[in-house]
Amino acid sequence: MNNFRTFDPSNLLCPVPAVMVSCASETARPNIITIAWAGTVCSDPPMVSVSVRKNRHSHAIIRESGEFVVNLVDEKNCKALDFCGMRSGKDVDKWQACGLTPMPALNLDHAPAIAECPAYLACKVRQVLELGSHDMFIGEIVGVQVREDLFEGKDLHLESAGLVAYNHGVYQRTAEVLGFFGYSVARPEVLERRMKQYKK
Amino acid sequence: MNNFRTFDPSNLLCPVPAVMVSCASETARPNIITIAWAGTVCSDPPMVSVSVRKNRHSHAIIRESGEFVVNLVDEKNCKALDFCGMRSGKDVDKWQACGLTPMPALNLDHAPAIAECPAYLACKVRQVLELGSHDMFIGEIVGVQVREDLFEGKDLHLESAGLVAYNHGVYQRTAEVLGFFGYSVARPEVLERRMKQYKK
Numbered sequence: 001m002n003n004f005r006t007f008d009p010s011n012l013l014c015p016v017p018a019v020m021v022s023c024a025s026e027t028a029r030p031n032i033i034t035i036a037w038a039g040t041v042c043s044d045p046p047m048v049s050v051s052v053r054k055n056r057h058s059h060a061i062i063r064e065s066g067e068f069v070v071n072l073v074d075e076k077n078c079k080a081l082d083f084c085g086m087r088s089g090k091d092v093d094k095w096q097a098c099g100l101t102p103m104p105a106l107n108l109d110h111a112p113a114i115a116e117c118p119a120y121l122a123c124k125v126r127q128v129l130e131l132g133s134h135d136m137f138i139g140e141i142v143g144v145q146v147r148e149d150l151f152e153g154k155d156l157h158l159e160s161a162g163l164v165a166y167n168h169g170v171y172q173r174t175a176e177v178l179g180f181f182g183y184s185v186a187r188p189e190v191l192e193r194r195m196k197q198y199k200k
Numbered sequence: 201m202n203n204f205r206t207f208d209p210s211n212l213l214c215p216v217p218a219v220m221v222s223c224a225s226e227t228a229r230p231n232i233i234t235i236a237w238a239g240t241v242c243s244d245p246p247m248v249s250v251s252v253r254k255n256r257h258s259h260a261i262i263r264e265s266g267e268f269v270v271n272l273v274d275e276k277n278c279k280a281l282d283f284c285g286m287r288s289g290k291d292v293d294k295w296q297a298c299g300l301t302p303m304p305a306l307n308l309d310h311a312p313a314i315a316e317c318p319a320y321l322a323c324k325v326r327q328v329l330e331l332g333s334h335d336m337f338i339g340e341i342v343g344v345q346v347r348e349d350l351f352e353g354k355d356l357h358l359e360s361a362g363l364v365a366y367n368h369g370v371y372q373r374t375a376e377v378l379g380f381f382g383y384s385v386a387r388p389e390v391l392e393r394r395m396k397q398y399k400k
Binding site: 004012016048133136145148159165168170175 | 242
């Protein structure tokens with residue numbers, strides 16, 4: 001039996017997504033905020049949540065525009081991801097500082113996507129919940145684009161992007177594929193055929 | 201410049217946590233449900249959200265008890281994780297089927313933790329939001345325990361647990377540490393000293 005140590009009640013859900021959220025409004029130039037307090041919250045309609053402290057520069061921008069873009073982050077963009085969590089858009093143009101390029105996001109009026117990221121989810125704010133230190137913005141996903149080279153024919157292989165997760169203070173690359181949804185009950189021939197494609 | 205392909209608006213936030221949520225109530229025996237639609241939503245108080253379809257067996261149990269436990273999952277428990285997402289607690293005792301052991305969770309009355317998992321977060325439901333296909337349970341974290349061997353002295357090294365992420369249809373192990381929170385602006389000597397401990 002495992003031995004356990006009691007730890008302070010704290011945010012130990014791991015791994016969580018490590019993403020760059022981009023935003024802009026009629027009155028604010030585009031900004032980027034790093035978010036690990038994000039999650040998928042509904043399949044239909046497709047919705048994500050991102051939690052942001054009230055005093056963050058991006059909080060007011062998202063409040064004003066009702067829009068944000070969740071940009072997925074791969075290893076190549078990990079340093080920019082960290083930097084955008086360390087500096088405020090009040091002081092720094094993070095696009096310029098990190099060499100990132102804003103590009104129009106599908107179905108949004110203001111918030112741009114980050115052209116260097118492997119994929120983005122364009123979101124419209126449907127609800128805002130005040131939870132304490134953070135406000136949770138619940139966004140409906142209204143547009144998605146993914147880097148062309150992550151497809152094989154019609155199949156999207158996001159697992160090959162080397163996406164970054166946040167794990168209690170560190171950024172970790174997602175690597176080895178352990179199985180696919182349903183693999184524990186798959187027939188042996190299906191298991192073999194499908195797992196083969198992930199052994200690269 | 202990257203080329204992008206437009207994709208249906210869908211749940212493409214990746215990676216997301218792949219966790220086993222355990223629950224029980226006065227009238228229902230303990231059950232386990234696999235959840236990838238989970239996230240950290242607030243730092244203070246520490247809160248997580250888990251989204252569950254209304255027709256799932258665990259939905260009624262969590263509704264009744266107002267409790268759930270988020271169990272982190274490592275490679276060793278990945279097959280059980282998948283299995284618990286494939287079968288219903290109406291038909292199967294998943295604890296027995298997967299060889300998992302319920303153990304009391306801190307500060308909860310009914311929901312047990314899974315003794316074979318590397319860590320758990322005991323949660324009390326503070327809000328339930330009906331979003332569409334899924335109801336989002338927002339839980340305050342009231343108790344945390346972590347496997348003793350993941351500590352070095354007082355320092356918790358969750359990154360060494362090999363936790364599992366869900367990435368658009370597949371389970372992936374979190375592996376190589378790319379950096380720590382703040383590494384993009386760290387002084388060279390701090391960067392070198394801290395990164396050394398992750399090269400194992």
